Amino acid sequence: MKEFDFIRQYLYHQKNDNNILLGIGDDAAIIRPKPNHDLCFSSDMLINNRHFFANVAPSDLAHKVLAVNISDMAAMGATPRWVLLSVALPELEETWLTAFCDHFFALAKQFDITLIGGDTTKGDFAFNVTIIGELPEGKALRRDAAQTGDDIWVSGKVGLAAAALNHHWGKVALPPKIFDTCEQSRLRPTPRVALGQAILPFAHAAQDISDGLAQDLGHILKASEVGADIFADSLPTLPALYDVLEKTLVYDYTLAGGDDYELVFTAPEACRNDILNAAQISHTPVTHIGKITQSGHLNIFDANGEPIQLNSLGFDHFG
Amino acid sequence: MKEFDFIRQYLYHQKNDNNILLGIGDDAAIIRPKPNHDLCFSSDMLINNRHFFANVAPSDLAHKVLAVNISDMAAMGATPRWVLLSVALPELEETWLTAFCDHFFALAKQFDITLIGGDTTKGDFAFNVTIIGELPEGKALRRDAAQTGDDIWVSGKVGLAAAALNHHWGKVALPPKIFDTCEQSRLRPTPRVALGQAILPFAHAAQDISDGLAQDLGHILKASEVGADIFADSLPTLPALYDVLEKTLVYDYTLAGGDDYELVFTAPEACRNDILNAAQISHTPVTHIGKITQSGHLNIFDANGEPIQLNSLGFDHFG
Numbered sequence: 001m002k003e004f005d006f007i008r009q010y011l012y013h014q015k016n017d018n019n020i021l022l023g024i025g026d027d028a029a030i031i032r033p034k035p036n037h038d039l040c041f042s043s044d045m046l047i048n049n050r051h052f053f054a055n056v057a058p059s060d061l062a063h064k065v066l067a068v069n070i071s072d073m074a075a076m077g078a079t080p081r082w083v084l085l086s087v088a089l090p091e092l093e094e095t096w097l098t099a100f101c102d103h104f105f106a107l108a109k110q111f112d113i114t115l116i117g118g119d120t121t122k123g124d125f126a127f128n129v130t131i132i133g134e135l136p137e138g139k140a141l142r143r144d145a146a147q148t149g150d151d152i153w154v155s156g157k158v159g160l161a162a163a164a165l166n167h168h169w170g171k172v173a174l175p176p177k178i179f180d181t182c183e184q185s186r187l188r189p190t191p192r193v194a195l196g197q198a199i200l201p202f203a204h205a206a207q208d209i210s211d212g213l214a215q216d217l218g219h220i221l222k223a224s225e226v227g228a229d230i231f232a233d234s235l236p237t238l239p240a241l242y243d244v245l246e247k248t249l250v251y252d253y254t255l256a257g258g259d260d261y262e263l264v265f266t267a268p269e270a271c272r273n274d275i276l277n278a279a280q281i282s283h284t285p286v287t288h289i290g291k292i293t294q295s296g297h298l299n300i301f302d303a304n305g306e307p308i309q310l311n312s313l314g315f316d317h318f319g
Numbered sequence: 320m321k322e323f324d325f326i327r328q329y330l331y332h333q334k335n336d337n338n339i340l341l342g343i344g345d346d347a348a349i350i351r352p353k354p355n356h357d358l359c360f361s362s363d364m365l366i367n368n369r370h371f372f373a374n375v376a377p378s379d380l381a382h383k384v385l386a387v388n389i390s391d392m393a394a395m396g397a398t399p400r401w402v403l404l405s406v407a408l409p410e411l412e413e414t415w416l417t418a419f420c421d422h423f424f425a426l427a428k429q430f431d432i433t434l435i436g437g438d439t440t441k442g443d444f445a446f447n448v449t450i451i452g453e454l455p456e457g458k459a460l461r462r463d464a465a466q467t468g469d470d471i472w473v474s475g476k477v478g479l480a481a482a483a484l485n486h487h488w489g490k491v492a493l494p495p496k497i498f499d500t501c502e503q504s505r506l507r508p509t510p511r512v513a514l515g516q517a518i519l520p521f522a523h524a525a526q527d528i529s530d531g532l533a534q535d536l537g538h539i540l541k542a543s544e545v546g547a548d549i550f551a552d553s554l555p556t557l558p559a560l561y562d563v564l565e566k567t568l569v570y571d572y573t574l575a576g577g578d579d580y581e582l583v584f585t586a587p588e589a590c591r592n593d594i595l596n597a598a599q600i601s602h603t604p605v606t607h608i609g610k611i612t613q614s615g616h617l618n619i620f621d622a623n624g625e626p627i628q629l630n631s632l633g634f635d636h637f638g
Contacts, residue, residue: 021357025542026462027394027527028361030454033352038340041435042347043449045405047442075346086364086447116360119447123366128405128438128447130362135349143345208346223344 078133162257230290397452407442481576549609
């Protein structure tokens with residue numbers, strides 16, 4: 001199969017979208033931006049044996065490649081609209097391609113996203129997605145907007161992906177049922193787009209958790225020039241993890257695990273009902289985990305109010 | 320050096336740009352589109368030992384990574400504005416990074432382009448650039464707009480990069496001076512942005528030559544449902560190549576070599592003066608190489624009017 005056959009056969013999913021003047025297949029796609037909207041741009045590269053195991057199922061890989069980018073749009077409160085997908089593949093193997101593309105386009109369809117371009121080349125598995133989203137003019141959940149006194153919230157559950165990964169690495173041995181739940185979280189994160197949009201009118205700052213809650217919350221603190229007190233036992237996770245792991249390990253996974261793709265966000269106390277309503281409307285559980293302070297530091301406390309020191313602050317891409 | 324230090328130290332080049340509401344450093348950048356303009360999007364992935372040699376100088380690599388994307392904007396007649404750069408690097412080596420970033424940002428500055436996002440990860444050298452350009456609303460040099468009777472033009476010189484590459488592969492031995500000229504073309508292609516914009520009011524279809532003139536012109540013919548007659552001896556190339564190579568090899572390199580990043584475009588006969596003026600204004604030589612026909616085929620003739628058969632139709636990314 002030649003490159004152009006591949007592009008034609010697998011990637012042309014034309015879709016009705018009034019903002020697309022020219023889709024995939026030219027030197028560039030052409031988009032007519034919607035009036036009174038800003039555009040958001042984000043890009044993520046995923047590399048074999050770094051972001052995924054070499055034997056990952058193509059559908060799981062397709063999910064992750066696209067979901068982590070959609071998650072960045074969720075973290076801005078934006079509506080994801082278009083993506084460009086670059087893929088390096090060692091060969092064009094039809095069973096693999098079909099499984100990859102079927103899931104990729106199913107997930108894109110679920111979020112009403114259209115593929116408008118990209119690149120294909122021969123090489124070890126590598127993927128890059130650039131995603132473009134829309135925001136009402138002047139609105140966005142930025143990292144630098146947290147204010148002293150804000151509540152800190154986190155969506156869904158954290159630490160599951162890290163637990164599964166550590167099981168793969170042989171550092172812990174999870175019982176099969178718990179591993180399956182954690183592995184599902186690791187392989188199939190749910191981008192919190194509906195929540196991001198629902199909290200857009202109320203929340204101050206937001207960020208998605210890719211490198212670990214403590215580190216990603218740290219980006220908000222640094223950009224906003226504030227501190228935070230959070231409560232490790234308040235962090236939403238799989239309760240069974242506390243039964244099968246040392247408590248300090250659960251803290252490590254929930255606070256510094258990464259790959260959660262949940263949202264951590266701040267909002268004024270006065271908006272607690274609004275946040276809980278937004279969670280309800282978007283069918284996304286949220287948990288209150290602490291407060292923004294003016295300390296300039298992230299303080300983490302256990303159930304007894306004792307400070308917790310982390311072994312690591314989260315994932316370093318060159319560590 | 321940690322990832323975030325790297326991003327801070329090398330990639331934050333803030334620039335005055337009224338359309339950037341939020342630059343690099345959040346989950347996503349935010350752009351406010353200029354009124355009455357469409358946006359163009361293109362993405363290219365470059366992989367070690369596939370698109371560049373492992374020992375390539377970092378400045379040459381930076382040039383190619385960015386220039387091939389700028390070239391896609393030139394081919395649309397668009398003004399390049401913003402880029403997202405994803406890089407996989409085996410290590411963070413400061414000398415290498417400085418050389419790479421210095422040239423990357425110098426070239427970006429030359430074209431008034433701002434880096435607004437991207438990704439960094441550990442891995443074998445791999446690069447992805449997504450570029451965003453602006454077009455006056457409804458204007459673009461599309462592949463599907465060539466018309467029977469159009470002149471076919473090509474910018475600059477073609478076949479030099481292929482000659483240099485074949486020298487590297489040991490398939491030909493070019494004299495040092497000729498090799499140097501060809502190697503410079505291969506390593507430092509000039510994106511034809513000024514020409515693309517200058518011909519925008521007159522030209523019908525355009526495409527940049529990355530996979531070989533015959534194949535890339537073929538995309539225009541297919542999309543426009545037309546044919547073409549072109550004249551192999553009219554193709555602009557380094558005249559000295561005819562002195563040191565078999566004529567059939569020169570034909571192969573100029574017609575099917577690729578990596579030229581020149582523009583091939585079509586325009587009505589009535590616009591010949593306009594095209595030549597546009598070339599003058601943009602300081603870009605252009606050469607008339609043939610005509611669009613209704614034949615549905617690409618016919619290539621030698622100086623005696625005899626048809627030429629190519630050994631290959633150009634580069635196949637999975638060949």
